[in-house]
Amino acid sequence: MSQEPATSPFPAIAAEQLVKTYNGRRVVDRLSFTVNAGEIFAFLGPNGAGKTTTIKMLTTLLPPDEGRILINGVDSALNPMEARRHFGVVFQDCTLDPAMTVQENLWMHCAFYRIPRPERPARIDHVLALFGVTDRRNSLVSTLSGGLKRRIEIARALLHRPALIFLDEPTLGLDPQSRRVLWDHLKELQSRHGTTIFLTSHYLDEVERYAQTVAVIKNGQIVTQGAVSMIIDKARHNSLEESFLSLTAEDGSTA
Amino acid sequence: MIDVLFCLWLRQVRGFLRARGRVVSAFAQPFIFLVALGLGFAPVFRKAGEGDYFTFLAPGVIGAGILFNAIYSGADLLWDRQFGFIKETLVSPVSRHWILLGRALGVASVALIQALVVGMTCLVLSATWPGLGQCLTIFVFALLVALLFAFFGSILGSVMSDAQSFSQIVNFTVTPIFYLSGAVFPLEGQSSLIRGLAFCNPLTYGIDGMRGGLSGHYIIAPSVSFIILAFSTLVTACIAQYAFSRIRP
Numbered sequence: 127m128s129q130e131p132a133t134s135p136f137p138a139i140a141a142e143q144l145v146k147t148y149n150g151r152r153v154v155d156r157l158s159f160t161v162n163a164g165e166i167f168a169f170l171g172p173n174g175a176g177k178t179t180t181i182k183m184l185t186t187l188l189p190p191d192e193g194r195i196l197i198n199g200v201d202s203a204l205n206p207m208e209a210r211r212h213f214g215v216v217f218q219d220c221t222l223d224p225a226m227t228v229q230e231n232l233w234m235h236c237a238f239y240r241i242p243r244p245e246r247p248a249r250i251d252h253v254l255a256l257f258g259v260t261d262r263r264n265s266l267v268s269t270l271s272g273g274l275k276r277r278i279e280i281a282r283a284l285l286h287r288p289a290l291i292f293l294d295e296p297t298l299g300l301d302p303q304s305r306r307v308l309w310d311h312l313k314e315l316q317s318r319h320g321t322t323i324f325l326t327s328h329y330l331d332e333v334e335r336y337a338q339t340v341a342v343i344k345n346g347q348i349v350t351q352g353a354v355s356m357i358i359d360k361a362r363h364n365s366l367e368e369s370f371l372s373l374t375a376e377d378g379s380t381a
Numbered sequence: 382m383i384d385v386l387f388c389l390w391l392r393q394v395r396g397f398l399r400a401r402g403r404v405v406s407a408f409a410q411p412f413i414f415l416v417a418l419g420l421g422f423a424p425v426f427r428k429a430g431e432g433d434y435f436t437f438l439a440p441g442v443i444g445a446g447i448l449f450n451a452i453y454s455g456a457d458l459l460w461d462r463q464f465g466f467i468k469e470t471l472v473s474p475v476s477r478h479w480i481l482l483g484r485a486l487g488v489a490s491v492a493l494i495q496a497l498v499v500g501m502t503c504l505v506l507s508a509t510w511p512g513l514g515q516c517l518t519i520f521v522f523a524l525l526v527a528l529l530f531a532f533f534g535s536i537l538g539s540v541m542s543d544a545q546s547f548s549q550i551v552n553f554t555v556t557p558i559f560y561l562s563g564a565v566f567p568l569e570g571q572s573s574l575i576r577g578l579a580f581c582n583p584l585t586y587g588i589d590g591m592r593g594g595l596s597g598h599y600i601i602a603p604s605v606s607f608i609i610l611a612f613s614t615l616v617t618a619c620i621a622q623y624a625f626s627r628i629r630p
Contacts, residue, residue: 185472187630210474221465225396237388238473 136199138163138290138322139184144193146179146346153179155346157193161339163289166316166323168333168354171343172374177326178218180343181294184324185215198289211239214283218294220275222282224268228259231267232282239286253281257311273304280311284321291315293325297332305329309336334358334366344374385475386483393487394494396457407491411446411499414438415506418565439503440519440591441564444526444584446499447492451530452555454488456547458538468630481535481625485618488534489527496523511595518594518603522610526587529614532621539624562588568600583613 139161146154154176161167171177182188184195186206195202195209202209222231229250236246254260257277262270270278276296283291296312297305313336315321327333333340334354341351350357350373354366361369397403415438423434461467470480500519504510511519537554541547561575562584568576579585586606593599599606 182630187468187471207474207476210472215468215472217465217468219465221467221469223392223396223466225399226392230392230395234388234392235469235473237384238470238475240384240474243384 136163136196137161138165138198139167139324140194140196141180141184142194142196144180144183144190144195146176146183146188146191148179153346154183154190157343157346157348159341159348159351161290161322161324163198163322164316164320165338166312166325166336168337168340169324169326169343170330170333170340170370171326175343175374176346177343178294181292181326185213185292186210211286212288213290213292214286214288215292216276216279216283216294216296218298220267220272220279222267222275222279224266227264227266228254228270228278229263231278232285235282235285241286249285253284254278256284257281258307273300273307276300276304276308277311280308284315288321290322290324293323295326295328297327297329305332312336330365330367330370340366342370342373349373382475382479385479386486389480389483390487390490393454393457393484394490397491397494407446407450407495408498410449411442411495412502414442414445415499415503419506422565435503435507436509436596437567437592438565439500439507439509440588440595441562442503443496443500443519443523443591444562444564444588445559446495447523447527448530448555448559448584450492450495451488451527452534452537452551453548454484454491454531455534455536455538455541455551456544457488458484458535459541459544459547462538462542462628462630463544467628471628471630477626477628478622481532481622485528485531485535485621488531489524492527492531493520493523496527509595515594519591522587522590522594522606525607525610525614526584529583529587529610529617532614532617535621536617536624539621539628558582558584561585563592563600564588583610586610586613 137160141157141159144154144157145152157180169177169180179188183190186202186209189203197209198212200209200212232250232253233246236249241249251260254263257280259274259277259281262274267275280293280296297308300308309332312323316323337354339352340354340357342349350360358364358366358369361372363369363372419435419438471477537547537551541550561579561582563579568579586601586609589600590603590606590610593603
């Protein structure tokens with residue numbers, strides 16, 4: 127990939143005092159965090175903690191009621207189109223069009239991001255090769271397995287060479303082999319191309335192994351944030367999973 | 382942006398052509414209308430001195446095909462909202478106006494392809510051969526009807542959240558639009574209530590424009606029909622843009 131490592135002077139994400147309220151309930155409550163360029167950042171929390179709402183705000187799908195989001199220094203409320211050029215997104219549910227082939231889906235993404243037509247075949251070839259799915263180029267998406275779809279979605283998210291990608295539960299529902307392949311690709315993306323990876327996951331063993339920084343959210347607020355080892359030490363546990371359980375335990379319960 | 386519009390247009394057309402069930406039902410439905418209404422009413426129509434019923438019915442069947450096809454395309458949008466593809470478009474650096482316009486053009490094109498096939502069949506059955514000018518008039522009105530109801534389908538697809546009730550609500554909406562448009566019976570001689578309701582229905586102006594283009598007999602002046610239909614399309618497009626801009630996946 128001809129993509130250069132991230133050299134932006136800005137943090138990949140700066141979220142400042144984000145608030146989102148649904149039907150009188152504050153789902154995200156004064157949330158602030160920073161994701162440094164080039165790191166794998168895991169955003170963890172129990173179901174209903176506000177992770178998905180936060181990702182929707184970060185990816186401009188939802189406007190925050192209060193607060194500010196800077197993506198590579200670009201204010202996503204003031205200039206959403208410019209902010210969107212800086213990131214790629216892989217949602218938890220597949221967003222490929224099942225009635226189109228892999229190549230057609232990728233071509234459409236290129237059009238959305240105004241990649242010049244002469245460049246598109248080479249870019250598509252490159253990302254397909256990067257994720258080892260070149261031979262599925264002409265397959266209809268509806269005929270692919272979950273693991274292949276996920277790899278193609280990540281490949282698609284990289285077509286416009288973003289400095290940051292959001293991955294919402296990237297390995298959910300994948301078998302161990304597919305998960306391993308996916309993580310190998312993600313590590314390579316980070317180490318060779320400096321891509322910042324923001325992810326959510328319930329597989330905490332994977333997060334402990336691959337992420338550099340973790341933020342834990344509960345009831346719309348960050349309860350802890352920092353390096354994986356620091357969070358484990360701080361919670362005085364032996365693993366991230368145990369630390370996570372103790373940090374997110376409801377009052378009165380023992381994790 | 383032309384590239385984005387083209388890709389979204391192509392997606393709708395490709396999606397239609399690849400779904401064999403949709404292709405079959407899209408072409409079968411107008412033929413059922415033709416056979417059921419055409420064969421049943423033609424002798425009565427002729428006896429009443431109203432001329433050839435197939436010639437009369439052709440614009441109505443074309444209009445019905447466009448109406449049903451375009452409005453039901455709202456289900457595609459609902460499907461995209463529920464199963465993800467819409468998110469890919471909404472996080473891309475493309476304005477929602479263009480996304481909706483690309484979809485609507487695709488839906489309108491699919492409806493026009495269907496209308497073309499059905500129209501040709503009707504003309505063969507009625508042994509009527511319109512000239513280029515007539516074809517152009519019919520095409521302009523068919524295009525406006527297709528765009529109008531493509532945007533209308535987008536409104537339904539944007540505001541509704543329940544796929545199961547979509548078809549019920551669409552049936553409830555489409556049936557009066559179709560039957561109160563002069564598609565299957567002439568509006569002349571109808572009660573003032575029926576005529577009043579029909580003239581509130583934008584499809585009436587499309588059907589009358591197409592029928593007049595074919596036969597030369599207009600109930601409403603074609604320029605008036607064109608202006609009303611164009612204005613209705615514009616208003617519906619604006620409402621569709623507003624509804625689409627409010628989508629929160």
